[in-house]
Amino acid sequence: MSKNKIKNLFEKKLIYFLLILIIFNVVLFILSLENNLVEPFGIAEDKISPKRSIDFSSIKRTQDSITFNVEDSIIVKFADTNSMDPTIDKESTGILIPLTMDKINIGDIIVYKYKLKNIVHRVIKKGNDSNGIYLITKGDNLKNQDPIKIRSSMLIGKIVGILY
Numbered sequence: 001m002s003k004n005k006i007k008n009l010f011e012k013k014l015i016y017f018l019l020i021l022i023i024f025n026v027v028l029f030i031l032s033l034e035n036n037l038v039e040p041f042g043i044a045e046d047k048i049s050p051k052r053s054i055d056f057s058s059i060k061r062t063q064d065s066i067t068f069n070v071e072d073s074i075i076v077k078f079a080d081t082n083s084m085d086p087t088i089d090k091e092s093t094g095i096l097i098p099l100t101m102d103k104i105n106i107g108d109i110i111v112y113k114y115k116l117k118n119i120v121h122r123v124i125k126k127g128n129d130s131n132g133i134y135l136i137t138k139g140d141n142l143k144n145q146d147p148i149k150i151r152s153s154m155l156i157g158k159i160v161g162i163l164y
Helices: 003-038
Strands: 059-061 066-070 074-077 093-097 109-114 119-129 132-138 155-163
Touching: 059 074
Parallel strands: none
Antiparallel strands: 059 066, 074 093, 093 155, 109 119, 109 155, 119 132
16 A cells, blocks of 8 residues: 555544534533533422412612512521421521412421411321311421421411522
């Protein structure tokens, strides 16, 4: 074989090799982009979150203040139980609105009365049995769900805002 044929053959193989290498790198780049589009520090698990209870139009901003026009709202402070850490802690202030059971959804943070104490936990299940609608709750920082079914008579309301 002549030197030109060997040179041409070598150049063709080199071009094929470089094309394969480029394609391989492009595929790796695209795969890494898909993961980075979700979250640059890893893929976040989707969790059920509270549903919106305040209409955006009820929030007004002026140059020096923000006001919420939330009917029947109550400002609440939280006890230092750590059950809802890191979402809610003793330094937080909450906005609570009274709601009926049919307006409460899984993921909402509610306040209910149990043994003369106000409990603030997240709804993890909503069901219906022979006694009517019930809620199962759990503190975000607790391993186990609350051991009781929350009934309408126990429900105080829903936390619709948390101020830090």
